[in-house]
Amino acid sequence: MDNLKDILNFDSNAKPTSFKKGTIIQRAGEITSLAYYVKKGLLRSYTIDDKGKEHVFMFASEGWIIADLESQEFNRPTELFIDCIENSEILIFDRKSVVNLNLSNEQLLDYNRLLTRRIAVLQKRVIMLMSASAQNRYNFFLEMYPDIPNRVPQRMIASYLGITPQALSTIRAKIVKKYSS
Amino acid sequence: MDNLKDILNFDSNAKPTSFKKGTIIQRAGEITSLAYYVKKGLLRSYTIDDKGKEHVFMFASEGWIIADLESQEFNRPTELFIDCIENSEILIFDRKSVVNLNLSNEQLLDYNRLLTRRIAVLQKRVIMLMSASAQNRYNFFLEMYPDIPNRVPQRMIASYLGITPQALSTIRAKIVKKYSS
DNA sequence: CGAGCGCTTGATTGAGTTCAAAAATCGTGG
DNA sequence: CCACGATTTTTGAACTCAATCAAGCGCTCG
Numbered sequence: 001m002d003n004l005k006d007i008l009n010f011d012s013n014a015k016p017t018s019f020k021k022g023t024i025i026q027r028a029g030e031i032t033s034l035a036y037y038v039k040k041g042l043l044r045s046y047t048i049d050d051k052g053k054e055h056v057f058m059f060a061s062e063g064w065i066i067a068d069l070e071s072q073e074f075n076r077p078t079e080l081f082i083d084c085i086e087n088s089e090i091l092i093f094d095r096k097s098v099v100n101l102n103l104s105n106e107q108l109l110d111y112n113r114l115l116t117r118r119i120a121v122l123q124k125r126v127i128m129l130m131s132a133s134a135q136n137r138y139n140f141f142l143e144m145y146p147d148i149p150n151r152v153p154q155r156m157i158a159s160y161l162g163i164t165p166q167a168l169s170t171i172r173a174k175i176v177k178k179y180s181s
Numbered sequence: 182m183d184n185l186k187d188i189l190n191f192d193s194n195a196k197p198t199s200f201k202k203g204t205i206i207q208r209a210g211e212i213t214s215l216a217y218y219v220k221k222g223l224l225r226s227y228t229i230d231d232k233g234k235e236h237v238f239m240f241a242s243e244g245w246i247i248a249d250l251e252s253q254e255f256n257r258p259t260e261l262f263i264d265c266i267e268n269s270e271i272l273i274f275d276r277k278s279v280v281n282l283n284l285s286n287e288q289l290l291d292y293n294r295l296l297t298r299r300i301a302v303l304q305k306r307v308i309m310l311m312s313a314s315a316q317n318r319y320n321f322f323l324e325m326y327p328d329i330p331n332r333v334p335q336r337m338i339a340s341y342l343g344i345t346p347q348a349l350s351t352i353r354a355k356i357v358k359k360y361s362s
Numbered sequence: 363c364g365a366g367c368g369c370t371t372g373a374t375t376g377a378g379t380t381c382a383a384a385a386a387t388c389g390t391g392g
Numbered sequence: 393c394c395a396c397g398a399t400t401t402t403t404g405a406a407c408t409c410a411a412t413c414a415a416g417c418g419c420t421c422g
Contacts, residue, residue: 049312055308055312057304057307057308068304069297069300069301069304070302070305073294073297073300074301079308099290103286105284105286108286108289108290109280111293112293113254115297115300116254118300119251119299120250121251122300122303122304123238123249123250123251123303124251125307126307126310127238127260129307129310131228131230131343134409134410153368153369155368162310162311162312163410163411164410164411164412165368165369165370166369166370166410166411166412167409168369169369169370169371170370170410172369172370173370315377334400334401336400344378345378345379345380346401346402347378347379347380347401348377348379349401350401350402350403353402354403
């Protein structure tokens with residue numbers, strides 16, 4: 001069991017919402033404890049810095065949950081925008097209410113493992129960002145999320161990798177060149 | 182309650198171990214499910230890349246836990262070294278045994294919050310690494326961990342920030358200059 | 363079919379790396 | 393407690409990767 005939907009018995013009390021591509025579900029500055037389970041479609045969370053530049057924090061396709069745990073945990077306004085890259089069907093739930101769900105120990109342990117797994121992914125990401133070149137980060141991304149690249153515009157991938165769209169374009173050109181030589 | 186020691190009732194079955202400064206507690210390549218609770222002292226975890234360069238993943242002072250959740254979660258050999266920056270007293274425990282502790286729901290929810298908080302910290306770190314200059318990352322680090330800088334060599338801080346010791350040295354020089362002008 | 367957005371390509375700039383060497387600090391044994 | 397060797401930090405010069413600036417191409421969708 002590695003799916004929060006099952007762990008939290010979503011079916012019972014869930015009301016799926018449809019969003020059109022491009023819809024902004026959450027804006028920086030809001031105070032919220034909501035989280036979004038992606039039933040169908042593709043979301044992303046991202047910050048916008050002082051210079052107006054976007055930085056993609058994560059993508060969430062089918063089966064993933066997306067939320068700003070950081071702000072929620074410390075009761076601060078969100079720093080993350082969340083929007084739809086595709087038309088999506090989303091289960092919205094309040095993270096605060098999880099406490100009141102009277103979950104079994106087993107469910108909690110499962111939820112635990114889910115959180116641990118998220119930590120694992122972030123650990124990997126941090127180490128990548130610190131130690132790998134843009135080139136390697138891109139290759140790693142392709143391996144780790146094979147389905148995402150086809151569904152997401154280049155500039156968002158660049159943003160996820162922490163580089164500019166131009167740099168990514170150059171990297172991709174080099175890869176093509178390598179294979180044709 | 183935001184301390185794993187209390188959450189897991191450590192006092193009962195804990196056997197604290199003393200390590201001297203410089204001791205390497207865990208080496209990359211090992212398969213282990215151990216985690217280390219810092220009772221006293223200061224640990225760090227880090228990777229060593231192909232070029233032999235160290236990258237500090239995190240520091241752990243009193244009250245923190247350190248482990249390679251990523252490798253453990255996916256049952257792979259560790260990629261993280263862990264060693265002692267100061268003489269330290271450590272409670273070693275097996276993460277696998279946590280399941281068998283028969284924890285109460287409340288304890289599990291607390292443990293959950295602890296994990297969530299870790300995710301929050303990592304989220305912040307990822308966004309910093311992607312969007313902030315070396316200068317800003319350093320300032321942020323000083324604010325976030327005021328006690329750590331005095332206890333840790335510059336080169337390790339540089340490594341944590343993802344820059345070279347030389348770059349950090351230059352940044353520090355600029356800060357001093359700013360205050361003296 | 364035209365306007366706008368996104369991707370590419372090239373030229374220039376800049377933050378941070380690398381290489382090298384001097385200065386400062388640390389740690390250890392006498 | 394001092395002295396000496398080793399390690400760490402600083403400083404400077406040359407270089408590199410990716411950012412920025414700018415312009416052109418191609419698609420999409422209105």
